[in-house]
Amino acid sequence: MAEEIENIGFELTDELLIKVEQLIALKKDKELQKLLRDFHHADIAEILDELDLEEAIYVIKLLDSETTADILMELDEDNREKVLRNLSSKEIADEIGELDTDDAADIISELPEDRQHEVISHIEDEEHKAEIKELLTYHEDTAGGLMAKELVKVYDTWTVAGCLRRIRGQAKEVTRVHSIYVVDKQNRLIGRLSLKDLIVAKSDQKIEDIYISSVDSVNVHDDAEDVARVMQKYDLEAIPVVDNNQKLLGRITIDDIVDVMKEEAEKDYQLAAGITSDVEADDSIWELTKARLPWLLIGMFGGIGAASIINGFSDAMLKFPALLMFIPLIQATAGNVGVQSSAIVVQGLANDTIDGSLFKRLLKEFALGLVNGLAIALIVLLISHFAFHTTYLESLTICIALISVIIMAAIIGTFIPIFLDKRGIDAAVATGPFITTSNDIFGILLYFLIAKAILGF
Structure with a gap:
C-alpha cells in the first residue's frame, strides 16, 4: 500500500531528470535499472518524454519488455511515434507480445501499413497474432476498435x-x-x-x-x-x-472509455474555441494554421457584416451619438449569452440528458432571457442615464434593445446545437465563434431596428 501512495505522489524534478541523463551518459546500466525499478511505468514514461530521442531509446532497450511495453502505451503520441520509428520490427513485436490485444493493436495501427505487416509477422504467439489482426479490422472509433480479446x-x-x-x-x-x-x-x-x-x-x-x-x-x-x-x-x-x-x-x-471521454472532451473544447481539427501546441505552424484559420475567416466576415450594418445607420449615429457608445455592450452581451446557452445544450446532448420538446426548451430560454435581460437593462439604465447623461428615449432604446438581444441570443444558442445534432453534425461547433459571430450580426441589426422604431430616424 505504501508503494502505491508513493507512486501516486510522483513528481518529476530537475534533479531526477539530471540523474537519469548522467547515468545514461556514463552507461551505468545497473544503477539506472535500480533507480527506475520502483517507479510506475506511467512515471517512467513521463521521464522519457523529457529526454531526447536517443536517451529515451537507450532506456527502452535497457529495461525488460514487460515494463517497456507498458511504458510505450503511456508515452506522448509524438514521442512514441519517434521511438517506434527507431526500433526494428522484431523489437516492436517483442514489446507488443507483452501487451493486451487492444493496446497491441493500437500501437500497430500507428505504424505505416507495410511496417504493420512486418511487425505482425514477427509475433511468435499465433493466437495473439490472430486476435490483433482481427482487432485491426475494426474502425478505431467503434466498440470493436476499443475492445480487448482477453476475458x-x-x-x-x-x-x-x-x-x-x-x-x-x-x-x-x-x-x-x-x-x-x-x-x-x-x-x-x-x-x-x-x-x-x-x-x-x-x-x-x-x-x-x-x-x-x-x-x-x-x-x-x-x-x-x-x-x-x-x-x-x-x-x-x-x-x-x-x-x-x-x-x-x-x-x-x-480505462479505454476514460480515454474516449477525454479525447471527445478535448475535441469539443477545440471546436468550441474555433479550432476545426485535433491539434496540439507542439504541432507545426502549418497544421495549427489549417485548424484555426477557417473560423477566423468566418469571424472576419461576421465582423464585416456587422460593420456594414453599422455603416447603414451612420446618419443615425451622427444624430444620436450615444448609440455608438453602446455597440460593444450589445455585441458582447449577445455573444456571451449565446455561448452560455449553447454550452449548456451541448453538454446536455453529450450526456444524453436533453429531453422534452424543442418548443418547451425554447420557451424556457425565452423566460430566462427575459429575466436576465430585465436585470441587466435596469443596471444599464442607471449607468447610461447618470454616467453618460443619455436622454430618456436613448436610455429606453438601449434597455429594450438589450432585453431583446439577450432573448434572441438565448434562443439562437439553444436552437442551433439541437438543430445540428438532429442532422448528425457535432453540436460543439455551435459554441464559440459560430454563435458569437451570428449573435454579433443579429444583435447589431436588432439594436438599430429598435432604435429606429423608438427614435424615429
Whole structure:
C-alpha cells in the first residue's frame, strides 16, 4: 500500500531528470535499472518524454519488455511515434507480445501499413497474432476498435468444479477480472456469473443453474461515444462486446472509455474555441494554421457584416451619438449569452440528458432571457442615464434593445446545437465563434431596428 501512495505522489524534478541523463551518459546500466525499478511505468514514461530521442531509446532497450511495453502505451503520441520509428520490427513485436490485444493493436495501427505487416509477422504467439489482426479490422472509433480479446468466459454446461479449474487458466492472461461471462455452445453471450454464487455453489452444480441472465453488452460496430454513455450511465467497469448474432467477441474496460471521454472532451473544447481539427501546441505552424484559420475567416466576415450594418445607420449615429457608445455592450452581451446557452445544450446532448420538446426548451430560454435581460437593462439604465447623461428615449432604446438581444441570443444558442445534432453534425461547433459571430450580426441589426422604431430616424 505504501508503494502505491508513493507512486501516486510522483513528481518529476530537475534533479531526477539530471540523474537519469548522467547515468545514461556514463552507461551505468545497473544503477539506472535500480533507480527506475520502483517507479510506475506511467512515471517512467513521463521521464522519457523529457529526454531526447536517443536517451529515451537507450532506456527502452535497457529495461525488460514487460515494463517497456507498458511504458510505450503511456508515452506522448509524438514521442512514441519517434521511438517506434527507431526500433526494428522484431523489437516492436517483442514489446507488443507483452501487451493486451487492444493496446497491441493500437500501437500497430500507428505504424505505416507495410511496417504493420512486418511487425505482425514477427509475433511468435499465433493466437495473439490472430486476435490483433482481427482487432485491426475494426474502425478505431467503434466498440470493436476499443475492445480487448482477453476475458474470462465459461460455458453454461460446465459444472462449478470444472468452471473453477478453467477460470484459473484463463485468468492468467487477463490483467483484471471484472466479470465472468457465460456463453452457450455457439459462443453466444447469455449472461454473467457472480463470483459469490460460484464460490458458495456445490461442486457438481451446473453453471446454467446459477448464472445471471441479465447482462449489458454493446455491438461491435457501436460508436465509441455510445459505448461511453452506456458505461457511464450504468457505472460499469467493463462491458462485453458481441456481434449481430450475440456471439461474444471481447470486452471493453473503463480505462479505454476514460480515454474516449477525454479525447471527445478535448475535441469539443477545440471546436468550441474555433479550432476545426485535433491539434496540439507542439504541432507545426502549418497544421495549427489549417485548424484555426477557417473560423477566423468566418469571424472576419461576421465582423464585416456587422460593420456594414453599422455603416447603414451612420446618419443615425451622427444624430444620436450615444448609440455608438453602446455597440460593444450589445455585441458582447449577445455573444456571451449565446455561448452560455449553447454550452449548456451541448453538454446536455453529450450526456444524453436533453429531453422534452424543442418548443418547451425554447420557451424556457425565452423566460430566462427575459429575466436576465430585465436585470441587466435596469443596471444599464442607471449607468447610461447618470454616467453618460443619455436622454430618456436613448436610455429606453438601449434597455429594450438589450432585453431583446439577450432573448434572441438565448434562443439562437439553444436552437442551433439541437438543430445540428438532429442532422448528425457535432453540436460543439455551435459554441464559440459560430454563435458569437451570428449573435454579433443579429444583435447589431436588432439594436438599430429598435432604435429606429423608438427614435424615429
